[in-house]
Amino acid sequence: MGLRSTSSSLKVGLMATALLIAVSGCATPEQKEGKAVAVMYNEVYDPLEPMNRYFFDVNYALDALFLKPVAEMYRGVVPLPVRDSVTNFLTNLKQPIYLINNVLQGEIDRAGHNMGSFVTNTFLGLGGLFDVAKLNNQQEDMGQTFATWGVPEGPYLVVPVFGPRTTRAAVGGVADYYLDPINYAAKENDMDHVGLIRAGASGIDERSRSIDALDEIEKNSIDFYATVRSLYRQNRNNLILNGASNSTQLPDMSFDDDDKPVKKN
């Protein structure tokens, strides 16, 4: 049974990868005339904007009806130390897939940190409830791994229920699900609902920690959709670069009335 599910998972993963390549192939941005247009083009590639805006509204309504109230209740009722332990527990479960992705990206030191966190926190941190290792490992996923392999990000998508994704990240998310050792372990032990429960718990956990920030962003933006799209894409780029200062990615602010063009070093 285990073998069969492994091979079928592999098939899904391969299909997802093929789909990604197909989509990103059609989506190679063409250079338009004029620098400004090319820059804007590069900044926001959202050919499906009307559909995305529709699902953005749908997700907003779903969030307002279900996720946000639950997250608010959770934040109001459950004391902070317990919530921290929930966060720690969920983060600990992510270390194996982070490790796999770090290996695939050639980041062996970071993979070592994932291993260290997982072993330390699982055994000394009571199954991951306490963060003993305190390594603050950054999120790693197949979307980022694809990026380091040179796969283009493809069009921006707003996926129903799941929210903003680049096409690359959306396909990566599917691949992550099928590569995650925790999901395998759950399946092997006939705990088929673990994936769903885990996704739900992560959703509430993450939403409860972003209530104030998201409210703030919404209040201060005149186009919430566009702001979220920009924040999402910049954050993805930051994750892909592992937080390294991306000075070469900073846009030119010298303008043509200035003496010298910006020299990148």
Next chain:
Amino acid sequence: MVMNRRFFHGLLIAAMAMTAFVQAPAIAAESKEQAALALVKNIGDEAVKTLADTSLSEKQKQEHFEKFLDNSFDMPRIGRFVLGQYWRDASSEQQTEFLKVFRDFMVASYSEKIGSYSGENLEIKDATSLNDKESLVHSVITRPNGPPIKLDWRVRDTGNGEKIVDVIIEGISMAQTHRSEFASVISQPGMGVDGLINKLKEQIKTASN
């Protein structure tokens, strides 16, 4: 022989010229980064002092913030940047009006965060050079509860002193975020630059109530 000597002289002069060439910008670059570091350090000290000062009212703190925004940020440049490709198409009246409204929008958006100060501190790390005029000052906001936040300041030598042109929080550039948002508003049917200006004005009005 003569050829050889000439060649040698030429080489010597070239070498001297090159060292002079290499040295001059290097010195300039260092002082430029030093100036940027000093500016951000000043701002950080001032901001924390103001925010933590319980004798100041919220309104006084807000006035401090406005002064800080006008003096330390190159608002016209940021305004021009966030308008992106639409700056060129806008009339000079629209440009002037936009710059004014954009400045008020920034004040309205950020000044209400003043009250939420809870013991954060700004730790300046170092500065790297971006080009002959700009440097990036790296700093970290340390918080009593929660992990530190990475904050980079893009500082530019404007010829009128060092000014901040962008703030980058955890890899997210404020200028780019605003540009993206504004471009989206302008490109909507029937909006244009005037539509954006009106939307910003509405936003300022709701924020100040």
